[in-house]
Amino acid sequence: xxxxxxxxxxxxxxxxxxxxxxxxxxxxxxxxxxxxxxxxxxxxxxxxxxxxxxxxxxxxxxxxxxxxxxxxxxxxxxxxxxxxxxxxxxxxxxxxxxxxxxxxxxxxxxxxxxxxxxxxxxxxxxxxxxxxxxxxxxxxxxxxxxxxxxxxxxxxxxxxxxxxxxxxxxxxxxxxxxxxxxxxxxxxxxxxxxxxxxxxxxxxxxxxxxxxxxxxxxxxxxxxxxxxxxxxxxxxxxxxxxxxxxxxxxxxxxxxxxxxxxxxxxxxxxxxxxxxxxxxxxxxxxxxxxxxxxxxxxxxxxxxxxxxxxxxxxxxxxxxxxxxxxxxxxxxxxxxxxxxxxxxxxxxx
Numbered sequence: 643x644x645x646x647x648x649x650x651x652x653x654x655x656x657x658x659x660x661x662x663x664x665x666x667x668x669x670x671x672x673x674x675x676x677x678x679x680x681x682x683x684x685x686x687x688x689x690x691x692x693x694x695x696x697x698x699x700x701x702x703x704x705x706x707x708x709x710x711x712x713x714x715x716x717x718x719x720x721x722x723x724x725x726x727x728x729x730x731x732x733x734x735x736x737x738x739x740x741x742x743x744x745x746x747x748x749x750x751x752x753x754x755x756x757x758x759x760x761x762x763x764x765x766x767x768x769x770x771x772x773x774x775x776x777x778x779x780x781x782x783x784x785x786x787x788x789x790x791x792x793x794x795x796x797x798x799x800x801x802x803x804x805x806x807x808x809x810x811x812x813x814x815x816x817x818x819x820x821x822x823x824x825x826x827x828x829x830x831x832x833x834x835x836x837x838x839x840x841x842x843x844x845x846x847x848x849x850x851x852x853x854x855x856x857x858x859x860x861x862x863x864x865x866x867x868x869x870x871x872x873x874x875x876x877x878x879x880x881x882x883x884x885x886x887x888x889x890x891x892x893x894x895x896x897x898x899x900x901x902x903x904x905x906x907x908x909x910x911x912x913x914x915x916x917x918x919x920x921x922x923x924x925x926x927x928x929x930x931x932x933x934x935x936x937x938x939x940x941x942x943x944x945x946x947x948x949x950x951x952x953x954x955x956x957x958x959x960x961x962x963x964x965x966x967x968x969x970x971x972x973x974x975x976x977x978x979x980x981x982x983x984x985x986x987x988x989x990x991x
Contacts, residue, residue, distance in 0.1 A: 761829075773948075841975065
């Protein structure tokens with residue numbers, strides 16, 4: 643088994659004579675020396691060291707770290723902050739040993755996305771936003787619920803054709819009413835039956851009440867970094883004690899947050915490449931939408947256009963344009979899956 647350069651350096655630094663014992667080392671400097679990447683959340687003072695296929699989750703004041711999200715390593719003393727974020731050589735040695743042991747244990751394993759839950763916004767008695775536009779001199783209307791269903795059906799078909807080994811699901815397949823609670827619940831139930839990763843993509847169309855606004859374009863939303871939620875309970879944490887559960891929850895929460903951001907970025911890049919010449923890229927945005935904050939997995943909400951813009955409403959009523967939207971979403975999701983499964987990384991895992 644080949645040991646990566648970063649892990650080899652980690653072992654070297656942990657055993658080097660000038661840095662023996664429990665001496666402090668600046669975590670950022672250590673990561674730079676390793677040629678690794680540090681995804682650090684300053685609001686939570688937690689982060690993930692990304693080195694090849696290995697992930698080390700740790701945080702200031704937390705007396706343990708998590709290697710590849712399954713091997714717990716005691717950090718005594720914990721990572722601390724004194725201007726810089728500091729870690730001891732003893733902790734680095736313990737992490738190095740845990741990484742090698744975990745690599746042996748998972749030599750034949752790969753990270754995998756097993757399920758993709760696609761959520762067409764609104765439906766049934768909830769039409770969502772309604773747009774109006776000129777069609778051959780007459781006023782026509784288009785409903786958000788119809789736009790989202792068309793896009794997600796096309797998206798599901800593309801994903802099923804490309805990934806026959808994955809389960810592709812829709813929260814609704816026709817013009818049915820599905821509550822927000824049920825949508826999140828359907829996605830979370832998938833986690834009980836798989837050890838792999840589930841993705842959640844909710845599709846909507848935007849609108850503004852400002853009649854003077856010329857807003858148009860697409861945007862992708864994920865949770866703000868400061869939002870706190872419970873993503874692990876005693877059952878999903880594998881029977882870990884109540885004392886350690888908050889730590890595991892914080893680490894898993896951070897993992898999901900960063901993966902959600904990476905999924906959002908891949909989708910945004912793909913939408914821009916496909917649709918950017920016709921409409922505006924409104925960027926990556928953050929808000930605690932219900933379905934996103936209640937999904938215990940990487941989750942994003944995509945707004946594919948503005949129904950309140952007559953120009954954009956006309957496009958959103960065009961099946962050919964909606965197919966382009968679906969193809970862009972497919973490209974972004976596929977890019978995320980490729981990084982996650984082939985490279986063992988989606989930026990944080």
